[in-house]
Amino acid sequence: xxxKKKPGRKRITFTEEQLEEIKHLAGLGVSESAIADKMxxxxxxIARRKRDSDKFDTYIRAGxxxxxxxxxxxxxxxxxxxxGNPPNVSAQxxxxxxxxxxxxxxxxxxxxxxxxxxxxxxxxxxxxxxDATQTVKRLDEPIDKEGSIWLDNKGAQNxxxxxxxxxxxxxxxx
Numbered sequence: 001x002x003x004k005k006k007p008g009r010k011r012i013t014f015t016e017e018q019l020e021e022i023k024h025l026a027g028l029g030v031s032e033s034a035i036a037d038k039m040x041x042x043x044x045x046i047a048r049r050k051r052d053s054d055k056f057d058t059y060i061r062a063g064x065x066x067x068x069x070x071x072x073x074x075x076x077x078x079x080x081x082x083x084g085n086p087p088n089v090s091a092q093x094x095x096x097x098x099x100x101x102x103x104x105x106x107x108x109x110x111x112x113x114x115x116x117x118x119x120x121x122x123x124x125x126x127x128x129x130x131d132a133t134q135t136v137k138r139l140d141e142p143i144d145k146e147g148s149i150w151l152d153n154k155g156a157q158n159x160x161x162x163x164x165x166x167x168x169x170x171x172x173x174x
Contacts, residue, residue, distance in 0.1 A: 012045055019059045026063030 014022070018039065025035050036043045049056040074083075079095045081087035 012041055012049075014039070014049070014056065019056065022056075023059040023063035023066075026060045027067040028063075029067065032060075 022035055022039065025038065026032075030038075032046050033043050036046045039046075050060065051057075075091055075095055077083040078085070078088045079091035
């Protein structure tokens with residue numbers, strides 16, 4: 001008699017050799033999606049293993065940390081000249097921009113903070129211009145074209161000519 005299969009999905013476990021390969025791939029910067037493809041499992045399986053197994057998550061983190069440490073050390077060596085070459089100014093700038101701000105407030109980004117009151121701005125504008133705000137019509141009010149003065153695109157004053165528009169003049173098209 002054949003044994004009945006257990007319901008549910010097959011439990012996927014990784015061998016120590018596979019975990020080392022996953023660690024190596026993570027250290028190379030390979031995405032978790034690509035790691036899942038390489039291991040023949042779905043991305044959700046990788047996510048589930050990271051949640052369920054501290055060991056699995058530790059291998060992935062260790063791979064990532066190892067590569068970041070190696071690159072950081074190489075960058076530092078290049079910036080300081082510890083690699084036998086003259087110090088690399090670009091490496092120094094990169095290092096300070098990305099790491100210096102947390103330690104020595106190094107940054108080439110300027111932060112400008114402005115605080116103002118809209119009411120004060122409007123009051124100040126009214127005081128400078130006088131009663132000009134009373135002569136400006138609201139956008140939702142109809143415009144009386146008969147009594148208005150329009151400026152053409154050259155700044156010349158026209159009094160309600162029928163061919164005056166706000167579009168470029170015919171002279172500028174040629």
